[in-house]
Amino acid sequence: MILIISFVDNEHVRRVVQHLTMPHEIIDLGWFPSLMRMHAFAGAQADAFFLDLPDGRRLALDEVGAVWHRRIRSFTLDPALTDEVSRTFAWSECTEALDGLWHGMGCFWMNPPHADERALKKVYQHRLAGRVGLRIPETLVTNGPDEARAFVEAHARTGVIRKAFRNIPQAPRATLKVGPEELRQIDAVRFAPVIFQEYIPLALDLRVTVIDGEIFTTAFRSTREYEVDYRGGIGSAEVFPHDLPDEVGGKLLEMMRRMELRFGAADFRLTPEGEYVFFEINPAGEYLFCVDRTGQPIPQAIAAALERHARAHDR
Template identity: 45%
Template sequence: MILVVSYPGEEHTDDVVSRLERAGREVVRIDLADFPAASGLSCTWEPGAPDAYRVHTPQGEVDLARARAGWWRRVRAHTLDPLVRDPDAVAFALSETNEAVSGMLDALGCPWMNPREADAAAHHKPLQWAVARQVGLTLPRTLVTTRPDDARAFIAELGVGKVVFKAFIAILEAWRETRLVEAQDLEQLDSVRFAPVIFQEYVPGVDLRIIAVGGKLYTAELDAQDTSYPVDMRMVIGEAKVRPAELPRALEDRLLALQRRLGLVYGAIDMRRTPDGEYVFFEVNPAGQWMFAQERTGLPISQAVADHLAVMADAGAREVVRR
């Protein structure tokens, strides 16, 4: 059995799950938002009996102890019964639910794409950048700060129009594109003290979305230089010129080393190739999207993810037999 932890309607998950099921694989999908309001769980440890981790799904009760591989992708927060209203009770119920569900998943002992702890740590960009430099990747000049004077000095040194500012993570409640620092933004720099801001040297060139699945890389080149918003290719995917691309072998080795150091099986890596051929690393998203690149290039990324999960499940089954 392959366990998928994601939410309904996530198109990447839907595509991969359908491929696994067509290949005859048993897939059980759970949504963390169902616990505890819509889905029950019972975990038991009994003398002389195997550990059991039973959850209720739309298909019926399933013992997650049968999972031979897990896929952790774009999860949602737990939700409570609306009868639980007192703030202290809400905090307590959510904390208890997280302890039970997280512990249950971590106890399964199967291989994961990605391991949950590694996935959580790798979402932190300062860690990514530190490891990226250690494996030999090139980064743009970068400042993370809550000090307005440091922000002013960084911008003054590089020049207005040559620095971008961006958010650490894209959240639905407050999504923000990457923006160039313009003259009018200088008046707002005092607001940096309210929350950390990423400032980076603007790097012109062609964007690369590199999908790492296990030890393989699938690269799409997204040329947004002549679009209406070349600063952030996410804003102009439909305008960009998209095609498959090849990376230098030495760069591939460094990217795979980054994945290993971060403990990631899957990652969506963003880089930019400058006009003089330098490759600059921006970030790796442990749950990044690939469908937009797959649809425009024909790169078989969904199938690669499905195949790797199947390989992981087979390896997990062999490990159970050896025990």
């Protein structure tokens, strides 16, 4: 049995489900706790985990052999809880209860929730990537204006990129080169830390999708206007499969092993001199923009990994 924790209208999930041959169930955490019930029995008389689904079926979590945890939705609390204290308490209790279920399930996870959350931390990623031997841009994360100004000045020849940790809808921030306007506002970094990185010259941008040790690399040759961030120019870019050198792939796999990730979508840049530079890894990154342009069998690989581990669990 395969459990997919996501939501039913997720196109990335739908494309994988097409290739599953084993029983599977998709659950949406947005159903919990209003429409979905959890039950964890423990003691001499019973030891079992269950979810009661909105359609009335009971799902025995101890029969699950593999879990795909991808881009969850938030809980939906009962509207009868109107005061903030009650809603905060209910949210906390829901989080603790479900986390206990997930940790108690002795099966394969792609990826464990705690690993997903840790992998999103850019500062952690930067240090770990360097320690496994991947080439990373010279980087400074700071909320100190003096340090930021000195870093920009030290890399004036190549230029410096400014990034946000997470792009939130309420306050989107583009990834861009630091120019005169940004320098005039550099004292504003005192309000919150900013990621500064040396600009890396561009030959190709690479999206490297890793699934349980299997590597799929997609190259993007973009026009000059997208030299800082290729994502805006995907539609006009030349897109094709790329062979990642074994040495670079081995270091990426070691990084993922240390992060406890079975799935990850990493961004690299290949320089004109042939150097592979690691930028970041997303534990739930998108891949259909690669699949649809290259035909790489990434959904099939995800389905195969889930079924492989589910069958091993059943044995």
